[in-house]
Amino acid sequence: MSTSTEKLEREEKLEGIGCSRKRKEDPRFIQGKGNYVDDVKLPGTLFADIVRSPYAHARIKSINKDKALAVPGVHAVLTAADLKPLNLHWMPTLAGDVQAVLADEKVHFQYQEVAVVIADNRYIAADAVDLVEVEYEALPVLVDPHKAMDADAPILREDIKEKADDGKGAHKHPNHIFTWEVGDDEATTQAFNAADVVVTEKMYYPRVHPSPLETCGCVASFDKVKSHLTLYITSQAPHIVRTVVSLLSGIPESKVRVISPDIGGGFGNKVGVYPGYVTAIVASIVLGRPVKWIEDRMEHLSTTAWARDYHMTGALAADKEGRIKALRVNVLADHGAFNSHAQPTKWPAGLFSICTGSYDIPVAHAKVEGVYTNKAPGGVAYRCSFRVTEAVYVIERMMDILAQKLGIDKAEIRRRNFVKPEQFPYHTALGWELDSGDYPKALQKVLEAVDYDGLRREQQEKRARGELMGIGLVTFTEIVGAGPSKACDILGVGMFESAEIRVHPTGSVVARMGTLSTGQGHQTTYAQIIATELGLPSEDIQIEEGDTDTAPYGLGTYGSRSTPVGGAATAMAARKIRDKAARIAAHLLEVSADDLDWEVDRFKVKGVPGQEKTMKEVAWAAYNNVPDGMEMGLEATNYYDPPNFTYPFGAYLCVIDIDKCTGEAKVRRFYALDDCGTRINPMIIEGQIHGGLTEGFAVAMGQQMPFDEQGNLLGNTFMDYFIPTFVETPFWETDYTVTPSPHHPLGAKGVAESPHVGSIPCFTSAIVDAFSHLGVTHMDMPHNAYRVWRKIHELGLDKHE
């Protein structure tokens, strides 16, 4: 017994996988000692500010810079005409389109970048922005994507209208970007024709903005003597930025250093390259001085990447018992003025085809059409894997609607259709291989925890009294960890991840990864992985990311890829080290490596108590006493190309009470059970889940980017754009099951996005449930008081006696 206690103690000291170790990042953040882009202060820095279009669609007749240039302290005013000789007036997007860096002849959305002023300080720059005179000729505006392909629709992209088919399917209209189809159309039609029951629903997933606390910005510093560019930037993917900058500027990639310092949240918003970055780089190269560009909040909300904006039609075919026979989804996607959709190259609708969800659906077909409109470009994965939030929303809504149509409880309809535990690995009708899951267990655990039957009884009683109470339920499956390089690349670079680990003679460790923490706590969790794999205390393990001069190449952090891909690379690199360490230990103990057992933090000779070498001892030996023919040192690098995605899942339940007089919906209870496979740091997981649920709550209950008919953005400040504070945020209850991923070295699946993806349809499910006895099948988000009251009023439920 004493041996196992002693072993447990040693294990606990490592603070490895499974330990709720405190975040290493927090001391600097809570003391205000983080180092963000705007904290980077280089001597001689100039400041950039941007002249933006007041129109959503207009021709630029003329730009007069004279008055701005006359302001003392103004160094330059750049327009598209200035960038044209450098061929930098347009830039490529992740989706294979081009985006204007500065408006070239036309503006395509309100607040589009038209000119950039470079001045001694931001105050002079702001004054000069006001003095740049731009003459516009207003053009008809296209706001409604449903009208984008009308014969008389204004043509937005004159720059590419003559372009032939770009490989994404024939263009039906100059405003048509792509049509993407997946699944068996014919078999789906047949299944629908033969089905007992068919349900169809139209739903709009509004345009929302990820809104990280820190807006975007950069400091570009070009050294004319060395022809070397250093770029400090708010990027979730610094290595890709380096490649893009090198390709665009012609500066060799070895002379471009990109540093992502501390990032104040990304949520998908900081994956792409924005015009402000490009203009700052150009200005620094031209002027030979550091140039800083930092957006304000309105610029951020108005022009940087938003998410969603999917007009979806879902349909399910089923038998009388509610067993699904087929799924069909059609989507009209509003991509804005340039297709800056964040996606792996081959996936114009991201991983939307996960829309079969957690269910055993024999046939399915999904079709997504993307169009241009006079709105800011974007379409990023806001705290989700590419387009997974939309996919989960449509299938979960349709499950509720099918249940309602058949008079079957919404928990029961899910039970009847789940992919069963014994069916894994399960091949979905739209081409994915779900790695592992136990959906019925997760659902059952939630239903019991909340006393689901009791809640339904309470709801019955309340309905009898005329009160509105709704119960929402979701059993979602996500697809994260992009991804296998044969399927996924960004601008031609496979979506692997990397880790480089060095063990020092004294047993401390420095490890560098290609990912970038934007709040996920990588410094803490990666150290825990290494601690467990190498038997060295996580306290002695330093994690570094974000400097492309030192970190190995990686694709960055988004789509919950860090643990599934970066975490796997870390484990694999550590295992290479452990293999070498075993050989060194065998040499020290004068046995064969096969005679050794690994136990927590040491190698033990099998069957000979006391004959052992700790990893710390081995580390010392690695620098002075290695077997003949072995290189000294103890380090390894791994580039991990995942064999599959991972598929985290969960079961969420939400109880909402609605005030009939005001339309206010109060979340009384929210129970979230997540299964992310192996749990590395339960406390960080819980924090991630709280954050994701809160962002999900924000999206479902209040966020939207509304436009008027002229394409004016109506809500681009935090007065209107809903960011919940702790006052609005509900109390979250969390729970978990553990179903490890069979193909991941640690069995981990990724978690940060599940609560966002899973909670949003759960809030809608609860809101609609409050009205379902009155025949309501769906209500579009956001479920703010005004919109909910509209439904109450329409149903005549707010009559005062």
Next chain:
Amino acid sequence: MIPSEFEYHAPHSVAEAITLLTQYPEEARLLAGGHSLLPMMKLRFAEPAHLIDINGIKELKGISEQGNVIRIGAMTTESELIDSALLNEKCPLIPAVARLIADPQVRNRGTIGGDIVHGDPGNDHPAVMLALDARFILQGPEGERTVPANGFFLGTYSVGMAADEILTAILVPVFASSTGYGFNKLKRKTGDFATAASSVVVQLQGESCADIRIALTNAGPCAFRAEAAEDLLKGQVITDALIEQAAQKVMAACEPDEDLRGDAEYKTHMSAEMARRSIRDALTKAKG
């Protein structure tokens, strides 16, 4: 989000501030808490050439009891209103309202005077002043005058004072016995202006309503009293049926603008609902 250039003045007395206002007619703005003015300046909607910061003027601060009246210095912050034992005891409506204004950071800077004279229909204090039948002390180059809150609010960003006058203090009556108040505000989130809000003060005589004032926030170009609703209730024993009739009168008086908080119909209904709730709350409190 960078304001145009301006000259900053920080006078130490009201007289000094008035001199500055006289010196720069049309070009000067007073800076109180700054939560309305500074955002407007950052957006360059307001571009005063001279900004007169009156935060350093001590005589504009403080809360004191003067007979049956409480005098509140115009530069008293929302936080100070909340923390005032005197107000909590003798005019509890004001701290109750201040508690629901924005967030702690704003309440530490925002002032009751700034809130009143800005003339924004979404500000909370104007309706409260109407419900309390407050009076305002204005000081200008010609001296001091006292005006009633009733009639002071003329329209959006328009109040009954001259450009060279300063609101120095607010006078509110101490609550008499059998007096109750209600304040209800519907807002989208912390920090937002009211979608609709209603302040009510009622005085009972026995069972019946001796006097009632029902004031509304953000239901028209400026804060106003729903006088038809008040008239309906005065002298009556207020029943649910009467409250409902009063709510209908409130709705008839509303003319809110549509914005992202809702359309005119919604805001009108919400104004009535806030009034219903405030009347009920006020009655409960008046009955003690």
